[in-house]
Amino acid sequence: DGGITQSPKYLFRKEGQNVTLSCEQNLNHDAMYWYRQDPGQGLRLIYYSQIVNDFQKGDIAEGYSVSREKKESFPLTVTSAQKNPTAFYLCATQADRNTFFGPGTRLTVL
């Protein structure tokens, strides 16, 4: 987990609210990713970014948004349009052929 921090560790949201998950890295890696983990489904890609001010949708981007204003930061916003947001969210960076994961944020919708 070292070098990538995600906050908060646990997050509770009421239906209809937007929430933002933080991801910060000090690895100086250009590429950053957001994955969603659900039981029995592995990890699925939400958004990715190769450079500052550029990002692309992954496989399940609907109901999510991101920004990449700084190399170190790649926050993910879970909007009210995401119908089933309860999941474990993992931020990752990539350099060369290796992917590094943060400790994750567990989001629960009440």
Add this chain to the structure above:
Amino acid sequence: AQSVAQPEDQVNVAEGNPLTVKCTYSVSGNPYLFWYVQYPNRGLQFLLKYITGDNLVKGSYGFEAEFNKSQTSFHLKKPSALVSDSALYFCAVRDFFSGGYNKLIFGAGTRLAVHP
């Protein structure tokens, strides 16, 4: 399309016995294959990878994996299991696509339970 399959939801093994966690893949071209381990409410930790070269790859914590091109498999193995190996294991393949971006495609995960 690239895909990864982990056919077993759970593997049970007694401490001290050898363990195998299975993974098969489907890719176009040469595969980049990975194994990760996840402990409860934690991120994924890298165990090992196959890019090219020797088909037997050695990784962290005594784990190894054998790349078998003819069977399109990349099974994770350890000669002697420890209770502390109990965790969720993910196999993944790198999916290369346009623009220089690339992502990991994950299997559904296999829960390993090592019993004393």
